[in-house]
Amino acid sequence: MTVNLVILAAGQGTRMKSDLPKVLHEVAGAPLLVHAMAAGAALEPARTVIVAGHGADQVTAAAQAHDPDAQVVIQSEQLGTGHAVAQARDALAGATGDVIVLYGDTPFIRPETLQTMVAARADHAVVVLGFTPADPGRYGRLKMAGETLEAIVEYKDASEAERAITFCNSGVICAGAEQIFALLDQVGNDNASGEYYLTDIVSLARAQGLSATAVACDEAETMGVNSRADLAAAEAAFQTRKRAEALENGVTLQAPDTVQFGWDTWLGRDCLVEPYVVFGPGVTVESGARIRAFSHLEDCHVSRGAVVGPYARLRPGTELAEDSRIGNFVEIKNAVVEAGAKVNHLTYIGDAEVGAGANIGAGTVTCNYDGVSKHRTVIGAGAFIGSSTMLVAPVRVGAQAMTGSGSVITRDVPDEALALGRAQQVTKPGLATRLKQKLREAKAARAASTTSGQKD
Numbered sequence: 001m002t003v004n005l006v007i008l009a010a011g012q013g014t015r016m017k018s019d020l021p022k023v024l025h026e027v028a029g030a031p032l033l034v035h036a037m038a039a040g041a042a043l044e045p046a047r048t049v050i051v052a053g054h055g056a057d058q059v060t061a062a063a064q065a066h067d068p069d070a071q072v073v074i075q076s077e078q079l080g081t082g083h084a085v086a087q088a089r090d091a092l093a094g095a096t097g098d099v100i101v102l103y104g105d106t107p108f109i110r111p112e113t114l115q116t117m118v119a120a121r122a123d124h125a126v127v128v129l130g131f132t133p134a135d136p137g138r139y140g141r142l143k144m145a146g147e148t149l150e151a152i153v154e155y156k157d158a159s160e161a162e163r164a165i166t167f168c169n170s171g172v173i174c175a176g177a178e179q180i181f182a183l184l185d186q187v188g189n190d191n192a193s194g195e196y197y198l199t200d201i202v203s204l205a206r207a208q209g210l211s212a213t214a215v216a217c218d219e220a221e222t223m224g225v226n227s228r229a230d231l232a233a234a235e236a237a238f239q240t241r242k243r244a245e246a247l248e249n250g251v252t253l254q255a256p257d258t259v260q261f262g263w264d265t266w267l268g269r270d271c272l273v274e275p276y277v278v279f280g281p282g283v284t285v286e287s288g289a290r291i292r293a294f295s296h297l298e299d300c301h302v303s304r305g306a307v308v309g310p311y312a313r314l315r316p317g318t319e320l321a322e323d324s325r326i327g328n329f330v331e332i333k334n335a336v337v338e339a340g341a342k343v344n345h346l347t348y349i350g351d352a353e354v355g356a357g358a359n360i361g362a363g364t365v366t367c368n369y370d371g372v373s374k375h376r377t378v379i380g381a382g383a384f385i386g387s388s389t390m391l392v393a394p395v396r397v398g399a400q401a402m403t404g405s406g407s408v409i410t411r412d413v414p415d416e417a418l419a420l421g422r423a424q425q426v427t428k429p430g431l432a433t434r435l436k437q438k439l440r441e442a443k444a445a446r447a448a449s450t451t452s453g454q455k456d
Contacts, residue, residue: 002097010053080195
């Protein structure tokens with residue numbers, strides 16, 4: 001069955017007290033909108049339509065950065081969820097199959113739940129996602145008769161008997177691509193808010209003899225984000241779930257509550273993650289790697305058997321091959337470190353290639369930026385880079401070559417050569433003692449001058 005997504009993302013989110021559109025606030029390093037898009041993407045939708053309003057340019061940029069094929073339409077007036085979905089009519093012209101309506105501020109709907117809704121559509125014209133919360137509060141209520149959904153009643157329009165219902169509406173709806181707009185054409189705004197409710201399509205469908213039902217999910221999936229407190233709760237919920245998944249998949253987390261995951265972090269089985277590690281977006285760590293304490297990784301790939309940290313930073317574009325070693329206070333950016341290479345101490349490697357088995361001494365820096373452009377450093381297999389070497393890119397150090405400690409290397413070093421790029425040492429016997437004495441005398445003279453001035 002063909003599936004199309006409509007994701008509502010037009011709200012300003014005034015309770016967030018932010019200039020940023022609500023759906024662009026982040027959980028685990030990704031906008032709320034991207035979480036919703038990722039859940040829907042598991043259904044391999046034919047079309048994805050984002051309904052934007054407040055901050056439409058920013059929303060469009062974020063949506064299309066995640067999915068360049070996503071279409072964005074504008075809801076210029078906020079007249080309710082039914083009105084919002086109606087804005088997607090032209091973008092879905094000629095679409096077949098189903099339409100699933102999601103919400104950009106509800107990031108945790110599972111792909112499996114959406115698949116269950118699509119399966120239920122085989123027997124029903126409209127399928128709604130429902131849940132039973134600990135506190136039904138002001139949620140809309142689902143009026144069920146057996147497996148049939150009779151209507152959705154908004155809390156503000158509900159009677160006392162209807163408010164006693166505990167099966168509540170998540171807002172997520174699945175209906176036929178053609179049928180949903182035919183039903184929306186019949187939706188009015190004669191209600192307490194004067195809005196066009198998407199939920200009214202259920203009673204309209206039932207009035208026409210069409211069937212409707214509700215699929216249940218856990219309350220946690222329906223968590224919406226409307227305030228900074230909600231955002232913090234969503235982050236905590238995401239991290240709890242991601243940690244549990246990692247443990248279930250065979251990852252060792254020495255102190256799970258201290259590890260922060262990115263929204264798309266992937267860890268292979270038998271990885272070991274020490275305390276206080278932060279994974280930003282785009283991180284893949286292969287089986288058997290070890291990430292040591294207080295390390296920070298983003299947009300990088302760590303191969304089997306590699307060791308990272310403690311206190312290491314892997315920035316975007318980093319590729320660590322098998323059994324490589326990245327040690328304490330080392331930063332790697334846009335660089336490939338080949339198998340068995342070691343970068344163990346106090347070093348920056350940027351825009352570089354480090355060959356297999358190479359050893360990079362403490363305090364080494366690849367000087368990759370000249371103030372205008374970035375340049376690349378290539379270090380050959382088995383090379384030994386002495387401590388505190390400055391490699392001024394573009395430069396190449398050949399295989400099995402060496403640099404002397406404290407060198408500034410500005411020209412290519414051939415294979416197996418030794419390069420020294422430092423000033424010749426000059427030693428002056430006895431000068432240290434004479435110089436210190438001279439400095440002490442100058443200091444005493446200044447102090448005496450100050451005291452004399454105060455007396456005067």
